[in-house]
Amino acid sequence: MRKGIVSLLLATAACLLAANAQAIGKTGFTAYGTYWNGDDSGYGYGVKATKSLLDILFADARIGYLNFNDSDTEVIPLEASINVGLPGVITPYAGVGAGYYFIDGPMGNNAAGYFGQIGVEISIAMFGVLAEVRYHDLAENAFDGPSASLGILLKF
Known part of the structure; x- marks a missing residue:
């Protein structure tokens, strides 16, 4: 009987920890490198903050920096998106978002835009x-x- 109670308590604790890990797993910060291919190709980096809204729904906000070498243009994207993803150790997701792009260079002026994304x-x-x-x-x-x-x- 004692072993059964201990096993039940351990199983309950494992389930609570797993549920907590899934809830925690969608809130955090990401540092990333990026490649962008428009009329010219650019490389850059950025950071994003992600917040879990529901079990499979999360939002993120990000800021980045891109340098398009061939055209001597720099872009600072400021973006937000809403995403749907499957919970787990491997989390595929898809989402849509919008942003404002501060453009410095001959390729254009500051602009608004939107995007679709898939990721893992x-x-x-x-x-x-x-x-x-x-x-x-x-x-x-x-x-x-x-x-x-x-x-x-980094998730928390």
Whole structure:
């Protein structure tokens, strides 16, 4: 009888920890590197903050920096998105978002835009990695196109 109670308590504790890990797992910060391919290709980096809203729904806000070498243009994207993802150690997700893009250079002026994205996060405990592909559509057409990002995560 004692072994049964101890086993039940351990199983309950494991379930509570797993549920807590899933709830915690969608809130955190990510640092990433990115490649953006529009009329010119650019490389950069950024940070994003992610907040869990529901079990499978989360939002993120991000700021980045991109340098388009061939055209001597710099872009600072300020973006927010809403995403749906499957919970677990491997979390595939898809989402949509909008942003404002501060553009410095001959390729255009500051512009608003929107994007669609798909990605995957792989995490163990509080740490993980992210891979993401996005398609941007900006008012400045020179920046329309896909981007890809790789990053590291800290979740809490």
